[in-house]
Amino acid sequence: MESLDSQSTFGFDEWERAGGGGGLTRVLTGEGPLEKAAVNFSAVAGETPPRLTERLAVESGDFYATGVSIIVHPRNPHAPTFHANLRYFETDTGTAWFGGGTDLTPYYLYEEDARHFHGVIKRSCDAHEVADYRAWKRACDEYFYLPHRGEARGVGGVFFDHLTDDLEAVWACQVELGDNLIEAYLPILERRVETAYGEAERRWHEIRRGRYAEFNLVWDRGTRFGLETAGRTESILASLPPTARWEYLHQPEPGSPERALLEVLRSPPRDWV
Numbered sequence: 001m002e003s004l005d006s007q008s009t010f011g012f013d014e015w016e017r018a019g020g021g022g023g024l025t026r027v028l029t030g031e032g033p034l035e036k037a038a039v040n041f042s043a044v045a046g047e048t049p050p051r052l053t054e055r056l057a058v059e060s061g062d063f064y065a066t067g068v069s070i071i072v073h074p075r076n077p078h079a080p081t082f083h084a085n086l087r088y089f090e091t092d093t094g095t096a097w098f099g100g101g102t103d104l105t106p107y108y109l110y111e112e113d114a115r116h117f118h119g120v121i122k123r124s125c126d127a128h129e130v131a132d133y134r135a136w137k138r139a140c141d142e143y144f145y146l147p148h149r150g151e152a153r154g155v156g157g158v159f160f161d162h163l164t165d166d167l168e169a170v171w172a173c174q175v176e177l178g179d180n181l182i183e184a185y186l187p188i189l190e191r192r193v194e195t196a197y198g199e200a201e202r203r204w205h206e207i208r209r210g211r212y213a214e215f216n217l218v219w220d221r222g223t224r225f226g227l228e229t230a231g232r233t234e235s236i237l238a239s240l241p242p243t244a245r246w247e248y249l250h251q252p253e254p255g256s257p258e259r260a261l262l263e264v265l266r267s268p269p270r271d272w273v
Helices: 050-056 111-126 133-143 167-179 181-192 199-218 221-228 233-239 257-265
Strands: 013-016 021-029 034-047 062-074 081-091 096-105 156-163
Touching: 021 233, 034 233, 062 181, 062 233, 081 167, 081 181, 096 111, 096 133, 096 167, 096 181, 111 133, 111 156, 111 167, 111 181, 133 156, 156 167, 167 181, 221 233
Parallel strands: none
Antiparallel strands: 013 021, 021 034, 034 062, 062 081, 081 096, 096 156
16 A cells, blocks of 8 residues: 555554553555555453443453454545455353455446456455355445435445354455455556546545445444444544535436446445456
């Protein structure tokens, strides 16, 4: 990422959680192709908050959670936003599971980008019996959806949670999926960051970023989990875009590339591979 940006480097922000554990947040911001990129690692533990126990439907006194999350917001509207999260959770009752996923959020639809992204993720899943690309893709389409807008956040990817069986096999799948994230996203980023754009495209970019912020603040379970477990707010909200816009009753022109994207996001999810 730093090589592609060529102007900025990731910071190094190590932190501790008051209730136990801590993490490392690395954020890149600047004037280069990457307007904002964040890579978070956390390993937190402590007493299970009542609201979390209620939602998990598991009685536990203490919990341990660890994970890695990645978010990239390119400056160019033609380059899609990328998100990934891989996590593990356990309680003192012996309950343990893996979860995670990755998805792509374009602002202008390039079908070859969606096919490439899903193709790499599918190959990664197909190498492991515990993985189910089709089911995980459906789960991603259902999860990264804004019901109050009636539209998907992007073109999806995979999403899975509460994988409790054969944890060693799931761990191996997690590792391979994580290793393949660069192949899934970086080629897309490399071919889009130099595309010419103007003020109209930038305005649309920020309007769609507003939708991204709405999902993360209203519907995202990870954001809610982090805040409910007294996580570090700055790290939790590092996933938000650096700029966003809300315009009243904004509608793109019929036949425009902007309208073409909306039509895809408001239609039943596609099979990209």
